[in-house]
Structures are given as structure tokens and as C-alpha cells.
Amino acid sequence: MIAKQQLVTAEEFQDMPDIPGKILELVDGEVIEMPGANDLHMEIMLMLFDMIRDYARKHDLGVVRPDGLAYILHRDPDVVRVPDISFVTWERVPDVSDKFREGPPDLAVEVVSPSDRATAMHRRVQDYLTSGTRQVWVLWPSQRALTVYEADGSARELGADALLDGGNVLPGFSVQVADLFEIRRR
DSSP: OOOOOOOOOHHHHHHSOOOTTOOEEEETTEEEEOOOOOHHHHHHHHHHHHHHHHHHHHTTOEEEEETTOEEEEETTTTEEEOOSEEEEEGGGOOSSOOSEEESOOSEEEEEOOTTOOHHHHHHHHHHHHHHTOSEEEEEETTTTEEEEEETTSOEEEEOTTSEEEOTTTSTTOEEEGGGGGOOOOO
């Protein structure tokens, strides 16, 4: 007889102690360790975070957070995701911030690392979209490309020569896709 694994709720997961150097997520009630980021992943993520944060501040649009803020996307079984970058409009920022935010970000950004699996990334995108995230950006450093997923399920593939715009989530924001992969010495 095979014993069924006990599923964890978002509240139980939130009460678990942090493990230094590890990012954990909750997927269908099971705690999953996420692969670590490499230098390229981290540089791309930080550069794009700075761009989005600066734009959101300048236009007073909402709150931008780097890797580390968890969102409870689904219940029963619970799904808790930690995007590389997230943006939430002022209208949806909670009055009190817990370790986890109930509900999705308006924008979730994921930078694909060599250790990420396509099926797992597809599941992440679906978790965001089915919970109400308005846009998901997935950056593919090895191809110097980006995929924009919309709330209606449509997707746009953008190559290095394309211009990424913020659509109705970050109105007026734009950046050349190639610029997202140009790592410069600071």
C-alpha cells in the first residue's frame, strides 16, 4: 500500500522556517525547491527590475518587487509562486503585508535558467494566468528572446530586434528586447 503524501496549506508553508540560499514554492500542496539562479540570470533580473521599478515610481503606478515575494495563486490544493520580478498596481496593494500575498501580481516576470525545464515554466505561466495575473513575461537568455503571455491566453514571441511594451499593465513602458540581455560592467 502506498501512503498518500500529506498536502501543505499556504499558511503551513508560510510558517516553515526560511532556508538560507534556497527558494521554495508550493505547488498543489507540495513543497518544491526551485533551482538556483546563475550570474547571467541574476544580472538580467536585476537590470529589468531596475527598469520597471524606476518606471513605476516615475509614473506612480504601483509596487515592484524582486525575487523573494511569494504570491498565493490558488487554494485547495494551494499554489504559492515566487516570480523573479513582480508588479502590483496601487489599487491592489494590500494594506498589511504578510510574508505571502493573497492573490496574483498584475505582472510576473520569469528569467529562464539553464536548469529550468520547459514543462515547469509552462506550468508556472499557467498558474499565474489562471489566478488572474494580467501579463507574464518569460525571458529566454540563450535565445535572446522573450515571450509575453496575456490574460486572455494569447502569447507573443519577441526576438532581439523587437520592442517590449508594458501594454495596459505598465502603460508607456518600452524597451528593446536586445537591451535586456546586454550585461554591462557597473
